[in-house]
Amino acid sequence: MEGAVLSALSRAAEQKASTIKARLNQKLAALPLEARLGMHQPGNQSVTTFNVSFSTIANLNLGNAVGDLNSSIQQLNTEGRKELGETVSKMTEAIAASGDVDNAIRKELLGHLSVVSGEAAKPAESRKMGPLKTSMEAIKSGVTVGTQLLTLWPGVEHTLKAAGVIQG
16 A cells, blocks of 8 residues: 555655646746847846837836747647747737837737747647637737738738648
8 A cells, every 4th residue: 555655755746847847948948038038037037128229218017928929839849830939029029129019019910920920830630720710810900000910911922821720
């Protein structure tokens, strides 16, 4: 009986360690994009600062969106779908730096892009097409405000189609 308890405790500890390791790897994968977006400046842990149009500064609390985006981009890259990962990364950076949209729209667009990239990173049989399509429509609608964003979105859509995430 004692051996069974010890074995069960050992398995539980290994499972917990594996979960912690996976969470740590996810957070580490998010750091490069967070650093490019300026999220880890000393004394400013919860607010990301973007320099827009040289002198205009916009402050935005991105919450979990950037971490989720980084995680899905990392997963896409790991699975060999680097073109899709790079396209989502470029769109993320363009939305974050766009001077054409206000903070509320920027945060909403990044949230929707997070849904799109998260679903794209899942196996086809696990994807939730309803939220994916809804978020894609919201992004299409939102990017019409910014000319740079408007020119980038068709490339994201094309790459999603080429990767088999959505049907064209």
